[in-house]
C-alpha cells in the first residue's frame with residue numbers, strides 16, 4: 241500500500257508517441273496506475289499536483305555526467321550528484337569513468353551501483369574502454385558488462401592510437417554495448433584554451449581548431465563503418481561534425497551523437513569577459529557552429545542532450561583563464577537552458593526537446609527509462625515553462641558551483657520530480 | 671579624467687581619451703627635458719608595479735614616470751607557480767591593498783589576468799601586458815611616437831611585421847591604429863597567423879610593403895617560445911621578413927622603423943641597420959618610443975590620479 245499522487249491538468253509530453261497534450265496521471269505506490277484525459281481524485285489520502293500550464297514528462301535521462309566519486313569527493317559524490325540531478329528533473333543518469341581510480345574494473349562498477357542504490361536517482365556506470373583511461377590496453381569489457389556497465393568510454397581523453405580504437409570497436413560488438421567517444425586530436429588541442437577563431441585572436445587565448453574534433457570523428461566513423469561497432473559521439477561541437485554524422489547515418493553507419501546544453505546555449509563570443517566557467521572541452525564554438533547544432537537537433541541528427549556535468553572546486557576556477565580547469569556543472573540547468581534556447585528562442589517543439597532528454601539517451605544506453613505509460617515505474621518530471629530563474633553560485637545542490645549558466649535568465653523551472661512514485665524534489669522546498 | 675577607471679585594453683579608451691592622453695604627454699615631454707626632471711603633481715600618491723612576469727623595460731618606464739611626478743613607486747615582483755595561481759594572486763592583492771596604494775600597474779603572462787585583478791579590487795589598474803591579450807600603454811606610446819613624427823595619423827600606412835600570433839603589442843596596436851584612422855597590414859608567415867585571418871590585410875614578404883609603408887613596425891621574433899615551433903629557420907626569416915640595409919634603402923623617405931624592444935639583432939633587424947648606441951638611419955625611431963613611453967605613462971598616471 242503506497243502513497244497516491246494525482247498530477248492533474250498538465251500537458252503530457254510522451255516521447256513514445258510524440259504527442260503533447262493535456263492528461264491527468266494517477267500514481268499509486270511506485271507505479272503509474274492510470275493516464276487519462278480526466279481522473280477524479282476520489283477520497284482518501286492523495287497528494288494532488290496541480291500542473292495547469294506545466295509540462296509533464298518522463299523523468300529526464302542524462303547519459304553523460306561526472307560524479308567524481310571515487311577520488312574527488314570534495315567536488316561531488318554519488319549522493320550529492322543524485323540530489324543535483326533530481327533538482328534538475330533528472331531521474332536516471334550515466335556517470336563517466338574518469339574518477340580516481342578510473343572505473344576500469346568490475347569491483348568499481350559494483351561500487352558505483354551499490355552506492356547509487358542508496359540514492360533516489362538511478363545511476364548507471366559507464367566503464368573505461370582502456371585501463372586507467374591511459375589509451376593503451378583494452379579493459380575487461382566482458383566482465384565489466386556483466387557487472388552492469390551500460391557503455392564504454394574514455395571520456396576526458398581520446399584514444400589517439402587508431403589501431404587500438406579499431407580493436408576496441410571490434411571487441412565492443414561482442415558485448416553489444418555502445419562506445420561513448422570524446423573526440424580530440426591532441427596535436428590540435430594542445431595548449432588551446434578556447435575555440436580558435438576571431439575571439440581567441442582578440443582575447444589572446446590559444447585556440448583549439450575545429451579540426452581537433454573533426455579529424456577524429458571522421459576517423460571513428462570510418463572505423464565504425466568497418467567494424468559495425470555502435471559508436472556514440474559525445475559533445476558534438478562543430479558544424480562539420482554534424483554534417484559528417486548526418487551523412488554517416490544516411491549511409492547506415494551505426495552512429496549516434498549528443499550535444500551539451502552549454503554548447504547549445506553559448507558560443508565563443510561569451511568568453512569576452514574571460515569567465516572561467518565557460519572554459520569547457522570541446523570549447524564553445526562560433527555562432528555558426530552553435531546554429532548548426534540547433535539545426536542538428538531540428539533535423540534529428542542529434543539524438544540526445546547531455547549536461548556533461550563537470551564539477552570543479554572554486555580554487556580550480558577562481559584563477560587565471562590558463563590555469564583554470566575545463567568544465568561546467570549542468571545537471572540543475574539541463575532542462576531550463578535547453579528549453580530556453582531551443583523552444584523559446586529557436587522554435588523547437590517541446591515534444592522534440594523532451595525526446596532528446598528522455599527516450600533518446602535511454603535507448604542509446606539501453607536502460608529502462610525515459611518512458612511514461614500505465615504500469616511503468618512512476619518517474620515523472622513537471623516543469624513550468626513560464627517560470628524563470630537566474631542561477632547564482634549559491635543556488636546549486638551540487639557540491640561545486642562552477643556553472644556557465646550563473647547570471648543567465650532561464651525559463652522552464654523544474655517544479656516537481658517524482659521517482660518511483662515518490663516526490664523527491666519540489667521547487668521551493670530546498 | 672578618463673572615461674574608465676582602469677586601462678585594461680585599448681577597447682576601454684574612447685577616442686577623446688586617446689587625444690587627451692597624447693596632449694597631456696606633450697606637456698610632460700618638456701618636463702623630461704628639464705634639468706630637474708620632476709614636478710610635485712602626484713606627491714603623496716603611491717603606485718605599485720605588480721609584475722607576475724619579469725620585464726625591465728616596461729617596469730622601469732612606469733617607475734621613471736611615477737617618480738617624475740613625485741609619486742611613490744613600489745616594485746612588487748610576484749612569482750607564479752602554476753599551481754594555486756588564483757590563491758597566490760589573491761594573497762598578493764591582499765598585501766598590496768594593506769599598503770594603501772592608489773593605483774596598480776599589472777603584468778601577467780596569462781591573458782585576462784589583469785581584468786581578473788581589476789574585478790577583485792576597487793583602485794585603478796593599468797594593464798602593463800597580459801599574456802597574448804593586450805599591452806595598451808605600448809600601443810599608446812607607439813601612437814604617440816607616430817603622432818610626434820607625422821603630426822597627422824589618419825591615412826598613414828602601417829605594416830606590422832612578424833609574430834602576430836603571439837604578440838599582445840600587435841593586437842593592441844592594430845586596435846588603436848585603426849581607431850585613429852590608420853591603414854594597417856600584417857606581414858607574417860602562415861604559422862604565425864591565426865587560422866581565421868579574415869578582416870586582416872596579410873602579406874607574406876616584407877618586400878610587398880617596404881616601398882609603400884609609412885611605418886614599418888617590427889615585432890619580436892622569439893624562436894624559443896612556449897608551444898610548438900613551426901617556423902623553419904632564422905635564415906628563412908631573414909630572407910622574407912628582416913630589415914637590412916637594402917630594404918631600408920627602398921623605404922619612403924619619410925617612413926620610419928619601430929620596434930617594441932628589445933630587438934633581436936640579426937633576426938628582425940640587421941646589425942648594420944641597428945648600428946652602435948644609435949642607428950646610422952634617422953628612420954629608426956626605437957629610442958623615441960622609449961622616451962615617448964615615459965611621457966605617455968606620466969600622462970596616464972596624471973589623468974587617473976591627478
Ligand SMILES: [Zn+2]
Pocket residue numbers: 395396397422474475521522
Ligand atoms: Zn568529454
Ligand SMILES: [Zn+2]
Pocket residue numbers: 304306336395396548550
Ligand atoms: Zn565529459
